């Protein structure tokens with residue numbers, strides 16, 4: 001987008017964060033879509049955990065529903081769900097689950113031009129309120145869909161998810177420090193649009209983790225605080241109209257690993273590792289970032305997520321090529337294998 005050009009923002013209309021409020025999801029969906037049919041996209045585990053509660057609530061709200069299983073968020077699976085949903089004649093799609101189901105629901109909703117609601121059951125990344133979905137089989141990075149019409153969170157459900165997921169969410173938040181620095185760099189070097197408000201909002205989400213990390217070290221991160229920060233980060237992307245405030249070189253590193261070593265490490269964990277190294281390149285306090293990640297229980301070394309030297313070095317070398325138009329510190333660092341190995345080594349990632 002050209003600086004000074006028109007800028008449009010799409011934001012979620014209703015966000016509810018409660019404790020033990022899953023039984024109220026029917027009323028929430030009815031308030032957004034009216035009493036009609038809803039297409040529910042979920043995985044088998046989540047459905048067995050909260051499915052009957054959701055159905056009971058929908059019944060009370062006078063809604064009907066059809067379940068769809070998100071086996072994964074590949075383009076093929078999204079296409080299949082999209083075809084199934086077309087036959088539901090529903091007014092809204094709800095993605096209930098961790099990353100996969102919400103991403104599949106988002107992508108299917110975009111393809112069908114329907115509104116969707118995200119109902120995260122884990123807080124492992126900032127996708128719950130963001131207008132982006134990662135769909136495997138397309139580009140290696142997120143694709144633009146549209147902002148969710150609503151976001152509905154039951155913190156009790158989030159708390160029951162494995163601790164590793166919440167720590168990963170903290171990694172995705174810390175990443176905003178790098179993303180905003182890279183955005184600023186793109187603005188300075190190539191005159192890219194830079195939204196000071198969305199940049200500040202994204203930074204604020206990261207600061208919440210940085211400032212509370214020591215307190216989180218005792219009993220683990222506070223799920224409600226992390227969820228609110230993740231939603232706020234998603235809204236920052238909505239306001240920016242791009243993933244810029246929440247995705248810089250550290251995300252490119254994570255996307256490179258998705259390709260080189262699929263299935264190893266969670267998104268937020270890999271972004272956290274990337275953040276440590278990119279902070280060093282930016283001349284930021286990388287030790288402070290590593291310390292905060294350690295405090296929240298997120299990995300700070302590649303070995304902790306089963307990644308070796310060859311993969312980390314390769315990911316650092318190819319990261320910028322995955323998205324050449326996105327100006328980041330990697331463009332200036334121009335890493336080769338030796339300097340990449342050195343960077344990972346001196347920051348303790350290797």
Ligand SMILES: [Zn+2]
Pocket residue numbers: 125126172246247251267271
């Ligand atoms: Zn992310």
